């Protein structure tokens with residue numbers, strides 16, 4: 001995990017991040033766009049008080065429909081030292097967050113490990129959640145053993161063609177399967193305390209317009225591989241923005257028909273550990289305001 005020859009994620013740029021940028025456009029200094037209490041995550045993470053989200057700037061995926069493109073691609077955010085990052089983690093606990101949720105952390109794993117060491121020495125004891133795209137390296141995840149309690153990966157695409165078209169990552173489906181396997185090995189079956197997840201894997205899948213049949217393949221794969229030993233979170237909140245606004249297939253919202261097809265399919269397979277979304281979630285109102293709050 002060398003910042004001068006970065007191979008943290010499957011892009012394998014070998015960039016010297018002290019001098020140049022790789023695909024993710026992150027330097028060796030950590031940048032954070034927002035520190036907040038997030039009440040709209042899965043109920044076992046948000047609880048009553050909210051999940052203690054820390055949104056990191058930049059991303060190694062850069063999906064053309066990204067809902068957080070302001071920070072993932074445009075790089076909005078503020079530089080923080082490792083010591084300040086550790087303070088941020090502890091401040092989230094002081095705000096009574098039910099968990100510390102690291103959002104898009106992949107390209108900062110070495111710095112996050114150092115900050116977690118400091119924070120844990122100073123009393124951090126809430127579950128640490130790793131919220132990522134699913135485009136990871138097994139070696140990088142191995143370094144997180146004993147640091148992460150709950151993995152919250154996306155499983156975005158089942159077909160290489162879709163992964164190439166929307167995220168320029170044709171290897172995504174195979175990578176995501178290996179990554180989720182590794183995550184399950186690291187934290188195991190779900191464990192709860194007072195309705196808050198303490199250990200486990202929650203796989204998120206955002207259903208895209210015209211894609212519900214591909215979504216069913218993902219749901220089937222998860223069921224056949226893990227049954228109810230992981231949680232599935234089926235998301236309907238897709239809102240066209242960024243490059244998707246001019247894309248022929250992505251420029252509209254998801255229909256209720258498409259979403260219900262996938263939900264019914266999961267239910268018919270036998271999933272009981274499955275979160276679904278209800279009501280009008282497909283709106284820009286659910287995209288956080290990345291205003292640097294609580295970062296400095």
Ligand code: SF4
Nearest residue numbers: 006009012013022024
């Ligand atoms: S973390 Fe960034 S620089 Fe490193 S390999 Fe991935 S995209 Fe490239």
